[in-house]
Amino acid sequence: MIQFKSIRPILWTNNLEESITFYCTVLGFKLDEKNADWGWASLTKEEVNLMLALPNEHTFIEKIGFSGSLYFEVTEVDKLWEEIKDKAKICYPPEVFEWGMKEFALYDNNGYLLQFGTAQ
Template sequence: MTNFTFLRPVLWTENLDETILFYTSILGFTVLGKNEDWQWASLRKDDVQIMFSKPNDHEKFDKIGCTGSFYFNVNNVDGLWEDLKTKAEVCYEIETFEWEMREFAVYDNNGYILQFGQPVE
């Protein structure tokens, strides 16, 4: 049986430098690697890693988009909300939901929805 050990999504962007700036200056990620020729970068914050790239010529590319969202579990959702609510476009404000998660969501510079949540104790 094969064990899956890690998921690191590769998200498309039309502006790699703008995306790196959003994730490093607003969310506190660091750049692990970047290749200008490939228009690719790998970023990390704590245990989370995301790669970004411009779509390759062989990929069917119409526009940047995602049919879902990216959910980040954090340990201080209220503090993060206070920090991000004026720095990023808000998708929905912080709220405690019936499934016992306190969460909110913002859009990144590409329009991807980034949700941040913490279990309610």
């Protein structure tokens, strides 16, 4: 039986160093590996893995971004909000939604929508 074991998004960026700085300083990710020749980096925070990459000859990208968001389930959404609310462009502040999650959202340095939520 085929099993899907994990998902590891690759976020395209026009500025690899700026993106590494955002994820490491604002969200507390750790840079695990970087290859400047490839224009690629791998980051982790606890059980979350992300990759960052410069567009290359295999991709046709007119504009950095996508029509969706990355949703991070966290343990203490209010505490996280207090730590990062002044460090990034905010989409919406903490709110409890009818589906039982308290969440907020912000934009990273590339304009990707990042949502953070804790079950209530």
